[in-house]
Amino acid sequence: MADSPVHQVVIVGGGFGGLFAAKFLRRAPVEVTLVDARNYHLFQPLLYQLATGILSEGEVAPPLREILRRHANVTVEMATVEGFDLAARTVTAQRPDGTVRTYPYDSLVVAAGAAQSYFGHDEFSRYAPGMKTIDDALELRGRIFGAFEMAENEPDPEARRAWLTFVVVGGGPTGVEIAGQIAELARTGLQGNFRRIDPSEAEVLLVDGGKEVLATFGDRLSAKAAAELRRLGVTIRSKSVVTDVDPFGVEVRGADGTTERIVCRTKIWAAGVQASPLARLLAEAGGATCDRAGRIVVNDDCTLPGHPEVFAIGDMMALRDLPGVAEVAMQSGIHAANTIKRRLHGEEAAMFTYRDLGSMATISRFHAVVSFRKLRLSGFLGWLMWLLVHITFLTGFRNRLSAMFHWTGTFAAGGRAERTITVRQTVGRVVLEQAGEGDIARVVPPFVRHDDAGDAAPDDGHPPP
Amino acid sequence: MADSPVHQVVIVGGGFGGLFAAKFLRRAPVEVTLVDARNYHLFQPLLYQLATGILSEGEVAPPLREILRRHANVTVEMATVEGFDLAARTVTAQRPDGTVRTYPYDSLVVAAGAAQSYFGHDEFSRYAPGMKTIDDALELRGRIFGAFEMAENEPDPEARRAWLTFVVVGGGPTGVEIAGQIAELARTGLQGNFRRIDPSEAEVLLVDGGKEVLATFGDRLSAKAAAELRRLGVTIRSKSVVTDVDPFGVEVRGADGTTERIVCRTKIWAAGVQASPLARLLAEAGGATCDRAGRIVVNDDCTLPGHPEVFAIGDMMALRDLPGVAEVAMQSGIHAANTIKRRLHGEEAAMFTYRDLGSMATISRFHAVVSFRKLRLSGFLGWLMWLLVHITFLTGFRNRLSAMFHWTGTFAAGGRAERTITVRQTVGRVVLEQAGEGDIARVVPPFVRHDDAGDAAPDDGHPPP
Structure with a gap:
């Protein structure tokens, strides 16, 4: 129990769930502490635009x-949550300098989201980064633009082809959007930039285990999306599973059981998600169970069984097969905030009801598919709706203007404004990883300042799982 | 001698010098190869705006x-130059994958610029990053915004004070601009963002060896700049030299010879420059000499003595005490291009004449000092001129619009749009460096993905010297 007379709410995670919970507690007689390991709110649905040079970090992650x-x-704390004590009603978190702080709560909202899942093959992650964090997207930005750089001065045609082949694993919205963007980038975003290669010869392959991409959108939209992807030059390998990933390619098993190797340098993993490890930690602390995706099985009102004061929301909760999308996170965050307010007024908690506002995915500029109640839109109309919704939901007035500004440039002229390959997300890193242990010493010098080379081991730049 | 019948020009470096050389060879009957280790042109005069959250990478480095x-x-090659053979007329460069390529030339323009100089104390660099590269600026962005994050949840008042103290070393334009920006950020850029600290209580110290800041601007502007800095709350320590830097502070020796320790977490080094190591390499290859700052002593026409086909320009050349500024780099780049064209027409090379277009430094929004021929401007008028010149010289129409857009936001409302602390330039890194060897294992986990922790040593993220 907290010492303070004011009701203390601790929110873990500043994604859509945590942010909306905090926002909807604005007028409540509570003190809110929002704990996140990062200093930003990630607008996940636009992350693919950071990876492909359209938007900047600040626009995607205010x-x-x-x-x-x-x-x-609301007090925001930059710290990494490490443990829950549901009996003492405290959360412990590590600040970036390694010191540990304890936060007492009266109500706890855990919204730590999900990470990429490699289905038991975590070793794939270094060759095929996921699409879940800002650092993932910056890493991919370096790899994608770096691949064209490498192709430009690669004399060997086969090696050049490998640099110009991009494999996206996973045919959900993220996989479709990134595949479409790379194809469009290659066709229109790099015009006139190269002398020896034609970037539009780049090959983009989308590998998906299902029958067709965007399966959840229904047959009609799914087919429309596939047709538009093909028009862009994307090759779709449906009913196919990636069975191995290495620096120079992937192994794909098709529907007929035969295995084929695709030679490619750049791989992007958008195939599966798994709840944050904090879900298991919280479940264990509260005697709850997790489902196969690591999500906590919660009550109808998003609380932990036996702990009405503890909410697990968004991508971390397993409830009535609700999907792991931004809308569910937002609405469950609002629900948690409202439930806390109701209880303070002595009212009963209500069951969480999800209002499906539909889903959308953009395929290319001027083309998106939208599923909204009985409405099914595709093509330009869908794209207009996509634009409207994203401008509305982008956080902050200035970010909206700023994103619109960049979109105007990209959609009108096809260009990409944000293409900087920093040393940190450089081709060098790709190459380092692909060089094999023995070659590393040879590859390092141009990328490392001598006085720092020896002690940088721990900072590999990857986010926590 | 190149095999090709067309006159081959190799340009090393895509800064102001190399870029302008390439641009001014546009209509010449030559083939140009521009070799740079990076994929971008860095607009160095605005780097401090990247470090303080005003502009994005793409705007500063198209x-x-x-x-x-x-x-x-012009063919652009992303590769790191490693050697010159002036007899064979070739340049060798390493591509990011470690393979080495040789570029034959008829004319060679070397414009590799300058790096930060720590006056023999390179060990200071990890605690006091310089302000020369994109990675420097992103590192500083993480440290500056991270320092406020750390202060916010630091219970100990002394430790909090250390996080809120910023020391800038060097009172030239870069030092003045970054000190002014941090002070302004603290006073107006973070309003309402914190609950426990008042960011405007941050202390910014500018340590300078001279009598007053911006010495090259003349007494009147120098005094104006100092007065405006003081109005912003910057403490100026003139006639002072930094004698030691460690994770938790700096040691400063004043004019009276006494040494004082300033406790501070964030240090920025803007005190000196030194020509790229390529200058020495080139000088050795061509039998030329270097001055104390590592710059090549060149002929009147920017060529190497005895090698009329080899130009060393910009920050890399020692010629008539010309300063290491963007204007000199641009004009010497244009001079090299014009000289190559004249020779192709059988004309004689002319001597390089530098037309001093003046200098300027912005202190805060609406306040800059400008020295242009006999004109001396300060305050709002100076700032308008600064704005006009920077909009004119920013590369690319879209970048101009984009920067103007961000400037409107920052200058009108005082906000900063680009504040993302990625894991790569994170507080975590600062802390790692400051934690000492023994503590690192304890600090690492939240920042590292387990499967990558072991083998990331070489990628420390620092640019080459």
């Missing part, structure tokens, strides 16, 4: 404290 | 091949 600056009852 | 896409006779 600072949490800036978004919440007018929410006087 | 891709070289995008800038040069209409220059059909």
Whole structure:
């Protein structure tokens, strides 16, 4: 129990779930502490635009404290949550300098989201980064633009072809959007930039285990999306599973059981998700169970069984087969906030009801598929709706303007404004990883400042799982 | 001698010097190969705006091949130059995958610029990053915004004070601009963002060896700049030298010879420059000499003594005490291009004459100092001129619009749009470096994905010296 007379709410995670929970507690007589290991709210649905050079970090990931600056009852803490004590009602978190702090709560909202899942093959991750974090997207930005750089001055045609082949694993919205963007980038975004290669000769393959991409959108939209992807030059390998990934290619098993090797340098993993490891930690602390995707099986009102004061929301909760999408996270965050407010008024908690607002995926500029109740839109109309919704939901007035500005440039002229390959997400890193242990010493020098080379081991730049 | 019948020009470096050389060879009957280890042209005068969250990477560092896409006779190569053979007329460079390529030339323009100089104390660099590269600026962005994050949840008042103290070393334009920006950020850029600290209590110290900041601007502007810095709350320590830097502070020796320790977490080094190591390599290959700052002593026409076909320009050349500024680099780049063209017409090379277009430094929004011929401007008028010149010189129409857009936001509302602390330039790294060897294992876990922790040593993210 917290010492303070004011009801203490601790929210873990500043994604859609946590942010909306904090926002909807604005006028409540509570003090809110929002704990996140990062200083930003990630607008996940646009992450693929960071990876492909359309938007900047600041546009996709505005600072949490800036978004919440007018929410006087919210304190934002940059710290990594490490444990829950549901009996003592405390959360422990490690600050970036290694010191540990304990946060007492009266109500706890855990919204730590999900990470990429490699279905038991975590070793794939270094060759096929996921699409879940800002660092993932920056890494991919370096790899994607770096691949064209490498192809340009690669004399061997086969090696050049490998640099110009991109394999995207997973045919959900993220996989479809990134595949479409790479294809469009290659066709229109790099015009006139190269002398020896024609970037539009790049090959983009989308490998998906299902019958067709965007299966959840229904047959008609699924077919429309596939047709538009093919028009862009994307090769779709449906009913196919990636069985191995190495620096120079992937192994794909098709529907007929035969295995084929695809030679390619750049791989992107958008195939599966798995709840944050905090889900298991919380479940164990509260005697709850997790499903196969690591999500906590919660009550109808998003609380842990036996712990009405503890909410697990968004991608971390297993409830009535609700999908792991931004809408569910937002609505369950709002539900948690409202439930806390109701209880303070002595009212009963209500069951969480999800209002499906539909789903959408953009395939290329001027082309998106939208499924909204009985409405099915595709093509330009779908794209207009996509644009409208994303401008509405983008956080912050200035970010909206800023994104619109960049979109105007990209959609009108096809260009990409954000293509900087920093040393940190450089071709060098790709190459280092692909060089094999023995070659590393030879490859390192141009990328490392001598006085720092020896002690940088721990900072490999990857986010926590 | 190149095999090709067309005159081959190799340009090393895509900064102001190399870029302008390439641009001014547009209509010449030559083939140009521009070799740079990076994929971008860095607009160095605005780097401090990247470090303080105003502009994004793409705005400060547009891709070289995008800038040069209409220059059909220019091929851009992403590779790190490693050697010159002036007898064979070749340059060797390492591609990011470790393979080495040789570029034959008829004319060679070397414009590899300068790096930060720590006056023999390179060990300072890890605690006090310089301000020369994109990676420097991103590292500093993480450290600056991270310092406020750390202060916010630091219970100990002394430790909090250390996080809120920023020391900038060097009172030239870069030092003045970054000090002014941090002070302004603290006073107006983070309003309402924090609950426990008042960011405007941050202390910014500018340590300078001279009598007053911006010495080269003359007494009147120098005094104006100092007064405006003081109005912003910057403490100026003139006639002072930094004698030691460690994770938790700096040691400063004042004019009276006494030494004082300033406790501070964030240090920025803007004190000196030193020509790229390629200058020495080139000088040795051509029998030329270097001055104390590592710059090549060149002929009046920017060529190496005895090698009329080899130009060393910009920050790499020692010629008539010309300063290491963007204007000198641009004009010497243009001079090299024009000299190559004259020779192709059988004309004599002319001596390089530098037309001093003045200098300027912005102190805060609406306040800059400008020295242009006999004109001396300060305050708002100076700032308007600064704005005009920077909009004019920013590379690319879209970048101009984009920067103006961000400037409107920052100058009108005081906000900062680009504040993302990625894991790669994270507080975690600062802390790792400051934790000492023994503590690292304890600090690492939240920042590292388990499967990658073991083999990331070489990628420490620092640019080559």
